[in-house]
Amino acid sequence: MTILDARNISKRYGGLAALTDVDMTVSAGEFVAIIGPNGAGKSTLLNVFTGLVVPDSGAVLLAGNDVTRHATNRRIKAGLGRTFQHGRTFPRLTVLENVMVGAAICPTLGERALRESALQIIEQMGLADIADNAIRTLSYGHRRMVELARAVACNPKVLLLDEPAAGLNSAEVAQLVKRLAHLREKHQLAVVLIEHNMGMVMRLAERIVVLNFGSKIAEGAPAEIQANPAVLSAYLGEGYAHARV
Amino acid sequence: MRILRSFGLALCILAAGGVLSLVLPEYHLRLLNLSVVASIAVIGLNIAFGYVGLISLGHAAFVGLGAYIMAISTTRLGLSPWLAMPAAVAATAAFAVAIGLPLLRLKGHYLALATLGLNVSFVIVASNWLEMTGGTNGIAQIPSFSILHHAISDERSFLWLALVSLTLVVVVATLLHHSRYGRALISVRDDELAAEMTGIDTTRLKIMGFAFSAAYAAFAGCLFASHVRFISPEDFSYAHSINYLAMLIVGGEGTIVGAILGSVLLTFLPEWLRFLGNAYLALFGLLVFLVLVFLPTGIVGLRKFVRGPSRVDRSVQAAAEVRP
Numbered sequence: 094m095t096i097l098d099a100r101n102i103s104k105r106y107g108g109l110a111a112l113t114d115v116d117m118t119v120s121a122g123e124f125v126a127i128i129g130p131n132g133a134g135k136s137t138l139l140n141v142f143t144g145l146v147v148p149d150s151g152a153v154l155l156a157g158n159d160v161t162r163h164a165t166n167r168r169i170k171a172g173l174g175r176t177f178q179h180g181r182t183f184p185r186l187t188v189l190e191n192v193m194v195g196a197a198i199c200p201t202l203g204e205r206a207l208r209e210s211a212l213q214i215i216e217q218m219g220l221a222d223i224a225d226n227a228i229r230t231l232s233y234g235h236r237r238m239v240e241l242a243r244a245v246a247c248n249p250k251v252l253l254l255d256e257p258a259a260g261l262n263s264a265e266v267a268q269l270v271k272r273l274a275h276l277r278e279k280h281q282l283a284v285v286l287i288e289h290n291m292g293m294v295m296r297l298a299e300r301i302v303v304l305n306f307g308s309k310i311a312e313g314a315p316a317e318i319q320a321n322p323a324v325l326s327a328y329l330g331e332g333y334a335h336a337r338v
Numbered sequence: 339m340r341i342l343r344s345f346g347l348a349l350c351i352l353a354a355g356g357v358l359s360l361v362l363p364e365y366h367l368r369l370l371n372l373s374v375v376a377s378i379a380v381i382g383l384n385i386a387f388g389y390v391g392l393i394s395l396g397h398a399a400f401v402g403l404g405a406y407i408m409a410i411s412t413t414r415l416g417l418s419p420w421l422a423m424p425a426a427v428a429a430t431a432a433f434a435v436a437i438g439l440p441l442l443r444l445k446g447h448y449l450a451l452a453t454l455g456l457n458v459s460f461v462i463v464a465s466n467w468l469e470m471t472g473g474t475n476g477i478a479q480i481p482s483f484s485i486l487h488h489a490i491s492d493e494r495s496f497l498w499l500a501l502v503s504l505t506l507v508v509v510v511a512t513l514l515h516h517s518r519y520g521r522a523l524i525s526v527r528d529d530e531l532a533a534e535m536t537g538i539d540t541t542r543l544k545i546m547g548f549a550f551s552a553a554y555a556a557f558a559g560c561l562f563a564s565h566v567r568f569i570s571p572e573d574f575s576y577a578h579s580i581n582y583l584a585m586l587i588v589g590g591e592g593t594i595v596g597a598i599l600g601s602v603l604l605t606f607l608p609e610w611l612r613f614l615g616n617a618y619l620a621l622f623g624l625l626v627f628l629v630l631v632f633l634p635t636g637i638v639g640l641r642k643f644v645r646g647p648s649r650v651d652r653s654v655q656a657a658a659e660v661r662p
Contacts, residue, residue: 143535145531164534164539165534165535166534166537166538166539166540169534169535169536169537170537174535175535177531177532177535181529181531181532181535182528182529182532183524183525183528183529183532183533184528185524185527185528185592186521186524186525186528190521191525193518193521194518194521194522194525194533194536194538195536195537197518197521197522197536197537198536198537204516204517204518207518240532243536244535244536247536247537
């Protein structure tokens with residue numbers, strides 16, 4: 094079942110075509126990665142999904158409903174979740190309070206239930222030891238985990254992750270991969286991942302969409318993408334296929 | 339735990355007020371009453387500015403609106419102050435929603451200037467709408483509150499009314515702070531985009547925070563009107579708005595205790611410096627400047643010198659020790 098459907102999305106900034114007739118679908122529970130060089134339009138596409146950018150043409154359907162003109166908060170309530178490229182948390186709140194802000198998307202939860210729901214997610218994310226810590230005391234890696242926990246607390250059907258591994262060391266990336274796989278299984282999440290860390294992409298993604306200069310140049314399983322000449326030429330580099338061998 | 343601590347604070351306010359009402363002379367009681375009323379207004383400003391980050395230089399207009407509605411409905415319509423007060427608070431909150439819809443599209447210094455304009459406009463209307471407000475002559479003989487036919491007109495009785503009101507306001511503000519709405523308000527100031535990404539309708543929430551803040555201001559305005567029993571436009575000029583903002587920043591923005599401490603300090607300071615004559619403003623400015631430079635979190639920041647580093651400071655220290 095298709096949960097997120099973007100049809101013929103185009104967006105121009107003056108003379109620059111950020112996105113040109115991009116189609117993309119995400120099925121329930123699927124893990125899709127979007128890759129491409131810097132400036133290819135990956136983040137713009139995520140912004141179109143979340144309503145931060147209104148496309149010039151095309152439509153975004155969430156669970157079959159057209160949300161193209163809906164405000165961001167309505168899309169989040171309808172089942173989208175998102176993290177940002179540079180990690181955005183609420184520094185005046187603790188880790189627990191940050192996640193409780195996300196969990197509060199469910200209007201019927203009382204204060205005690207909110208706390209319990211947030212604590213469960215914090216536990217799953219391995220943040221239990223720092224639940225009462227203020228955000229400004231945390232490392233960058235921990236802050237990104239808190240942001241991810243907050244997005245999961247919003248109970249999304251599709252989680253959009255914008256370069257979650259950027260700025261993390263290899264141990265933190267390994268931890269992130271483990272957590273994402275676990276979260277996906279536990280919460281039956283569909284995930285859309287933008288990432289330059291190809292090891293992470295190839296390990297997690299079931300399908301990869303490749304953008305270049307705002308257009309989709311390829312789509313397929315990781316093995317197909319790694320062998321696609323257009324992708325090798327535009328992004329991965331001719332040496333990538335040889336390196337794998 | 340934190341809520342219990344705040345209830346403790348409310349009890350401390352009542353106990354301290356009780357003792358002070360017995361020992362202070364009449365004139366100091368009057369100042370204390372004015373500072374308690376200002377505290378209520380500043381706790382309201384703390385919701386708009388301290389939590390949501392809306393820089394308002396028009397808070398005195400809402401205090402004034404509450405005071406004028408109270409004064410007009412008691413003196414002209416003969417309404418009891420007990421009925422006029424909730425009407426004034428509700429009408430002011432409704433006005434804040436109406437004005438907030440266009441105003442809160444602005445951010446930062448644009449919003450500050452727009453709210454300043456609102457305050458200036460309020461004073462112009464209050465000064466020139468002679469039939470309704472009495473213009474610069476103001477409105478006199480505003481009735482006091484009364485309980486069981488006992489008018490709360492002397493300073494000592496009014497102090498009790500003001501303290502009970504402040505206690506109520508502190509409890510409501512504390513419950514708000516630790517609720518889902520309080521966290522949402524704080525998250526909007528910290529990162530509006532990230533807040534929107536958690537499903538919060540940030541526009542609606544900012545209007546709610548603004549209206550709540552205005553309701554507190556109107557409540558303070560009603561108490562002010564029934565205490566002084568005479569109001570005129572200059573009681574609500576933009577200079578008062580700036581004073582409220584100074585009280586909050588000096589006391590410690592984002593905290594209820596800071597709002598109260600700042601209000602009391604900045605109400606009494608001009609009196610303590612009266613011996614300096616006109617030069618007091620220079621020393622007053624210097625003191626405010628020193629607080630801002632050396633205590634950026636306001637005078638509530640002094641508590642770390644009294645009871646050691648806060649939980650946040652301790653965890654920063656612990657994190658620094660763990661890192662190589």
